[in-house]
Amino acid sequence: MRKKIGTLAAACALAACVGLFGCSSGGSEAPSGEKADDAAQAAQKEPEQKESKYAVSIDECTVVQDYAGKAAIVVTYTFTNNAEKAVPFFTAVSAKAFQNGVQLDTAIVSDIDSQSSMNEIKPGATTTVQQAYLLDDQSQVSVECTELISLDDTVLAEKTFDVA
Numbered sequence: 001m002r003k004k005i006g007t008l009a010a011a012c013a014l015a016a017c018v019g020l021f022g023c024s025s026g027g028s029e030a031p032s033g034e035k036a037d038d039a040a041q042a043a044q045k046e047p048e049q050k051e052s053k054y055a056v057s058i059d060e061c062t063v064v065q066d067y068a069g070k071a072a073i074v075v076t077y078t079f080t081n082n083a084e085k086a087v088p089f090f091t092a093v094s095a096k097a098f099q100n101g102v103q104l105d106t107a108i109v110s111d112i113d114s115q116s117s118m119n120e121i122k123p124g125a126t127t128t129v130q131q132a133y134l135l136d137d138q139s140q141v142s143v144e145c146t147e148l149i150s151l152d153d154t155v156l157a158e159k160t161f162d163v164a
Contacts, residue, residue: 052156053083054092056145061161064109064132071135072107073097073163075143079121079129086120089129093156094148097133097141104141107132138164 059076066072075097079089089095097104112130121127135141144158 051082052147052154053081054087054147054156055080055082056093056095056157058143058145058157058159059128061141061143061159061163063135063163064111066107066109066132066134070107071163072109072132073135073141073161074109074112074130074132075161077129077131077145077157078126080126081121081123084123086122088118088120089127090117090148092148093145095131095143095145097143099136099139099141102136104133104136107134135163 057078059078061076062074064072064074075095077089077093077095079093081087081092083092109132112132114130116127117129117131119127133141140160141163142158142160145156146153147156
């Protein structure tokens with residue numbers, strides 16, 4: 001019985017050693033001179049940034065008051081649809097405003113066309129969209145836009161505004 005346990009222990013130890021050796025990079029590394037060349041070539045071969053389906057610019061920011069008299073801003077965006085089908089701004093782009101690193105809430109204000117973000121934009125067309133956000137204080141506001149549905153969260157546009 002002891003001989004079987006000893007044999008089993010030895011087999012397990014051998015299997016563990018083989019498993020660890022198989023995980024190491026021993027023997028398959030290129031010489032150090034080639035390693036630097038490979039790294040340089042890899043940096044040059046980085047995939048080109050694919051053109052986004054949407055182009056967004058953050059144009060301006062205006063300080064206003066919301067329906068309850070609280071300080072708010074209206075941010076104006078220019079949106080171009082480069083996709084193959086018509087799409088509204090609000091289903092294509094995630095536009096967020098931040099103060100002190102915290103996302104601002106949406107504001108309800110008069111004198112903006114809130115419907116414009118829901119209108120479909122045909123491929124190749126460009127439109128102007130406005131969105132309102134409640135201010136927390138008088139510190140800077142950073143605005144950023146990303147594709148609403150994306151695997152890499154690439155920033156399409158970002159801009160910082162002084163609201164004081």
